[in-house]
Amino acid sequence: MSANAKAARNGRTTSLAAKIFLAIVALYLLVPFVTTFIYSLFVEWTDVLPSGFTLRNYIELFSNVTFWSSIGRTLVLCLVSVAITIVLLLLAMYVVVAVNRKLGRAMQFICMIPYALQGVILSIGIISLYTGTGTILSNRMVMLFGAYTILVLPYIYQGIRNALNAIDAEMLIQAAEMLGCGRFRAYVQVVLPNIISGILVSSLLAESIVFGDFVLANNIAGTNYQNIQVFLQANMDRSSGLSSAIVVIIFLVVGAVTATVLKLQSGTQKSKEE
Amino acid sequence: MASSSPAPRAAARAPKRRPLLGYAAIVPFFVVVVAYEFLPLAQLVIDSLIGKESGTPGFENFIKIFTTPLYQQSIWNSVWISLLSAIVGIVVAFLAARFAFEASERVRRVFTLVLNMMSNFSGVPLAFAFMVLMGNSGVLTIMGRSWGIPFLADFDLYGSQGLVMLYIYFQIPLATLLLLPAFSGIRKEWREAATILKAGTFDYWFRIVIPNLMPSILGTLSVLFSNALAAYATAYALVMNNFALLPLQITSKFKGDVQVDAATGSALAIVLIILMVACTLINNHFTKRAAKGREIV
Amino acid sequence: MSYIEFHDVVKRFGDNTVLDHISFGIEKGDLVTLLGPSGCGKSTLLRCLSGLEQVSEGSILLDGADITDVPASKRNIGMVFQQYSLFPNMNVEQNIAFGLKMQKVPQDVIDRKVREAIDMVELTGKEKAYPANLSGGQQQRAALARSIVTEPAVLLLDEPLSAIDAKLRRSLQARIREIQQELNLTTIFVTHDQDEAMVMSDVIQLFHAGRIEQAGTPVEVYTKPVSEFAASFIGSYNQLARDEFQAMTGASVPAGHVVAVRPETIAITADSPADVAGCHVVRGTVAGSTPRGNVLRYTVRVGAVTLRVDALFRSFHMFEPGQDVYLAIPEHDCLFIPAGALRDAA
Numbered sequence: 045m046s047a048n049a050k051a052a053r054n055g056r057t058t059s060l061a062a063k064i065f066l067a068i069v070a071l072y073l074l075v076p077f078v079t080t081f082i083y084s085l086f087v088e089w090t091d092v093l094p095s096g097f098t099l100r101n102y103i104e105l106f107s108n109v110t111f112w113s114s115i116g117r118t119l120v121l122c123l124v125s126v127a128i129t130i131v132l133l134l135l136a137m138y139v140v141v142a143v144n145r146k147l148g149r150a151m152q153f154i155c156m157i158p159y160a161l162q163g164v165i166l167s168i169g170i171i172s173l174y175t176g177t178g179t180i181l182s183n184r185m186v187m188l189f190g191a192y193t194i195l196v197l198p199y200i201y202q203g204i205r206n207a208l209n210a211i212d213a214e215m216l217i218q219a220a221e222m223l224g225c226g227r228f229r230a231y232v233q234v235v236l237p238n239i240i241s242g243i244l245v246s247s248l249l250a251e252s253i254v255f256g257d258f259v260l261a262n263n264i265a266g267t268n269y270q271n272i273q274v275f276l277q278a279n280m281d282r283s284s285g286l287s288s289a290i291v292v293i294i295f296l297v298v299g300a301v302t303a304t305v306l307k308l309q310s311g312t313q314k315s316k317e318e
Numbered sequence: 319m320a321s322s323s324p325a326p327r328a329a330a331r332a333p334k335r336r337p338l339l340g341y342a343a344i345v346p347f348f349v350v351v352v353a354y355e356f357l358p359l360a361q362l363v364i365d366s367l368i369g370k371e372s373g374t375p376g377f378e379n380f381i382k383i384f385t386t387p388l389y390q391q392s393i394w395n396s397v398w399i400s401l402l403s404a405i406v407g408i409v410v411a412f413l414a415a416r417f418a419f420e421a422s423e424r425v426r427r428v429f430t431l432v433l434n435m436m437s438n439f440s441g442v443p444l445a446f447a448f449m450v451l452m453g454n455s456g457v458l459t460i461m462g463r464s465w466g467i468p469f470l471a472d473f474d475l476y477g478s479q480g481l482v483m484l485y486i487y488f489q490i491p492l493a494t495l496l497l498l499p500a501f502s503g504i505r506k507e508w509r510e511a512a513t514i515l516k517a518g519t520f521d522y523w524f525r526i527v528i529p530n531l532m533p534s535i536l537g538t539l540s541v542l543f544s545n546a547l548a549a550y551a552t553a554y555a556l557v558m559n560n561f562a563l564l565p566l567q568i569t570s571k572f573k574g575d576v577q578v579d580a581a582t583g584s585a586l587a588i589v590l591i592i593l594m595v596a597c598t599l600i601n602n603h604f605t606k607r608a609a610k611g612r613e614i615v
Numbered sequence: 616m617s618y619i620e621f622h623d624v625v626k627r628f629g630d631n632t633v634l635d636h637i638s639f640g641i642e643k644g645d646l647v648t649l650l651g652p653s654g655c656g657k658s659t660l661l662r663c664l665s666g667l668e669q670v671s672e673g674s675i676l677l678d679g680a681d682i683t684d685v686p687a688s689k690r691n692i693g694m695v696f697q698q699y700s701l702f703p704n705m706n707v708e709q710n711i712a713f714g715l716k717m718q719k720v721p722q723d724v725i726d727r728k729v730r731e732a733i734d735m736v737e738l739t740g741k742e743k744a745y746p747a748n749l750s751g752g753q754q755q756r757a758a759l760a761r762s763i764v765t766e767p768a769v770l771l772l773d774e775p776l777s778a779i780d781a782k783l784r785r786s787l788q789a790r791i792r793e794i795q796q797e798l799n800l801t802t803i804f805v806t807h808d809q810d811e812a813m814v815m816s817d818v819i820q821l822f823h824a825g826r827i828e829q830a831g832t833p834v835e836v837y838t839k840p841v842s843e844f845a846a847s848f849i850g851s852y853n854q855l856a857r858d859e860f861q862a863m864t865g866a867s868v869p870a871g872h873v874v875a876v877r878p879e880t881i882a883i884t885a886d887s888p889a890d891v892a893g894c895h896v897v898r899g900t901v902a903g904s905t906p907r908g909n910v911l912r913y914t915v916r917v918g919a920v921t922l923r924v925d926a927l928f929r930s931f932h933m934f935e936p937g938q939d940v941y942l943a944i945p946e947h948d949c950l951f952i953p954a955g956a957l958r959d960a961a
Binding site: 059061062063065069070072073074075076077079080083089090091092128131132133135136138139140142143144147154157160161163164165166168169170171172173181190191193194197227228252256259262263266273276277280284287288290291294295298299302 | 344347355441447457464490491568571
């Protein structure tokens with residue numbers, strides 16, 4: 045956007061119709077969560093207004109061992125599977141950038157398929173392939189890690205590819221090569237340090253996707269290996285007070301990650317504009 | 319020219335073989351992708367084509383699906399709920415994106431922040447929040463009863479009504495975030511040019527803006543439709559397996575109280591994939607036409 | 616035997632032959648320019664020499680050794696790229712030291728050599744600056760320092776100045792030439808800018824469609840183009856078809872040839888020139904004029920032919936459009952060139 049257009053837009057005032065419409069949409073989006081949040085802080089809400097402010101739900105939640113272990117599992121799943129995907133893709137993209145550029149299209153195609161598959165099909169495909177094979181592959185944990193690795197493929201791939209394009213990785217490798225540096229070494233020493241920050245954003249996005257996943261965890265691991273979403277689902281009928289607190293915690297965690305992503309993104313945009 | 323005589327070595331060189339070692343780095347990626355992306359898909363295709371009763375290859379499972387009322391109902395429900403939520407979502411998103419685009423920087427920033435935050439609010443937490451709000455003893459349900467608003471008091475959250483409500487909810491932020499960037503392609507000059515040419519507001523919107531946004535609108539619509547079609551967590555948390563919906567029926571064949579029925583489940587999954595692929599293809603077709611139309615204009 | 620030799624080098628990308636049996640040699644210490652329009656294969660040849668591309672056929676020798684199959688990182692060749700190829704995560708010093716580190720040179724030697732290189736490219740004071748904070752010219756000077764600090768056998772420059780504005784480009788051209796001569800460094804310079812090639816080179820290799828069209832010193836290439844393409848690419852020769860020239864001057868031209876005349880060799884006068892020995896004198900009408908720095912370029916109509924004529928820009932001596940003038944064309948400056956595929960080249 046040109047500086048002129050931007051200035052013109054900044055000076056624009058918002059019309060009343062726009063304000064009302066946007067407020068209604070925002071309200072519609074916020075009400076369910078805000079209600080749940082208030083609900084979690086009161087003893088009961090059986091009238092128009094809730095009554096009996098309490099932190100009981102949170103105290104109960106934080107003293108619940110199952111909650112903490114499901115949080116722990118979720119974090120392990122997030123960190124490990126995203127890390128696996130990053131390593132796999134960084135290695136694979138080395139081949140695309142430094143050995144054979146023609147593989148780029150195939151890589152893109154492979155990495156975009158999970159977008160279309162989504163959780164349901166991915167999970168049942170993996171279950172029906174590996175269940176009961178009696179090998180390490182039929183281990184529910186192994187299946188789950190495999191599934192998450194595929195689920196986050198599109199996000200991490202796009203992050204890495206954009207970062208590589210932004211620094212013209214191919215040229216940097218050639219420049220290093222001319223200085224007596226092998227290609228793989230050049231990739232590690234010259235390219236990787238320059239794309240780390242670019243990968244960070246897409247990795248965080250992927251973390252929030254794994255954190256918010258219910259389908260894969262429920263279908264593949266189920267109650268054997270409860271993540272936070274499955275834990276919430278299991279508690280929903282038992283205690284609505286506790287569940288509302290879980291919803292709030294999940295939302296806060298994902299919200300914090302999203303806010304970080306947005307901040308990082310606007311940061312890179314600003315530095316690009318300068 | 320300072321050239322010496324040509325070397326004896328003028329014969330065609332064998333194309334130099336790159337050391338295969340260079341490709342080693344892509345192998346782990348390939349192994350994982352094959353093991354957890356390609357083979358599971360292949361397994362579904364194979365399972366779907368082997369008859370449940372006969373055990374022989376053929377379309378037996380698919381014939382069964384299309385003749386069993388439950389599965390017919392599931393496909394139909396999935397399609398109409400997805401389509402309805404996608405259309406409502408895109409209409410709201412179009413207006414929201416339009417207003418947000420015209421709004422001041424500050425308003426737009428706050429609004430996109432809300433969108434970004436709430437686009438994560440889906441699946442089980444969303445279902446739960448709506449139960450708190452509109453469930454049998456939900457906050458709005460109680461208000462509806464005490465104030466005599468039948469829509470709130472008698473709202474059936476645990477059926478198609480509730481599903482549509484929730485699906486629309488998660489479509490709106492996604493759709494708006496996808497449409498917003500398209501609006502920056504609308505030039506201020508168009509409005510001015512249209513005004514000079516005596517086009518009214520209606521003409522401006524329906525002859526200039528919407529045709530120009532058509533590829534984005536159709537693309538977004540296709541994403542929304544697929545998104546709703548494959549949505550599982552929200553529906554499962556709300557109605558468990560007690561509703562005829564494609565993802566719920568598929569999953570219940572592999573997991574759940576009854577015996578595993580991979581044949582039917584895989585065939586249902588293939589139907590779901592075909593629906594999504596068809597949607598993408600239709601969208602590609604129209605997007606191309608829309609883009610072409612734009613070029614001619 | 617030359618220092619660098621290309622023997623029948625062929626490079627194909629799929630069905631597309633980019634280099635078509637290239638053979639020539641480069642002497643030690645020379646600055647050779649590969650000149651030609653984009654897509655003529657000049658950069659590809661450079662990349663084949665660097666090892667970043669593999670040749671399809673033929674061989675390349677460096678100082679008597681066949682390097683055709685040696686990987687790029689082992690060829691001891693320095694290269695400066697067209698675009699900014701500095702490593703963004705390293706400052707100027709670290710960038711320049713990179714190649715020496717790869718050779719495991721002791722740190723104190725690295726420090727000394729880096730300092731010398733920085734002085735040589737006049738980047739003193741910018742040692743700690745990161746590429747993002749350098750101008751295009753500074754980045755290319757750092758890239759130059761980085762590629763010469765390892766004392767390569769050959770330095771390759773792939774249109775290094777094409778992204779830099781005209782004024783700075785001239786001073787960098789001069790600096791590169793000085794450094795090259797100071798170090799007696801065999802250098803190959805790729806460019807599409809014939810002025811740049813004229814200023815910098817010992818030898819120009821003029822490329823056209825994957826072949827070498829002409830080779831020689833800048834003066835040779837400028838004054839004696841061997842083909843229509845060479846005449847059209849170098850300078851701004853007036854090119855006349857055989858019958859056009861014969862009709863205009865009455866002189867005869869060998870069959871199958873065209874005539875090329877440089878605009879600055881033609882003298883333009885208002886009156887019939889006194890000394891016309893060895894010149895074709897023709898009458899024409901001025902159609903227009905364009906000032907080009909210290910030269911005024913006239914377009915003059917002579918019958919059906921339009922000629923470009925350059926005259927020094929002296930305000931007391933100008934011709935108006937419509938004015939009738941005499942043109943004196945020295946016979947020895949009318950070059951007979953075999954007719955070729957000129958229209959393709961232009």
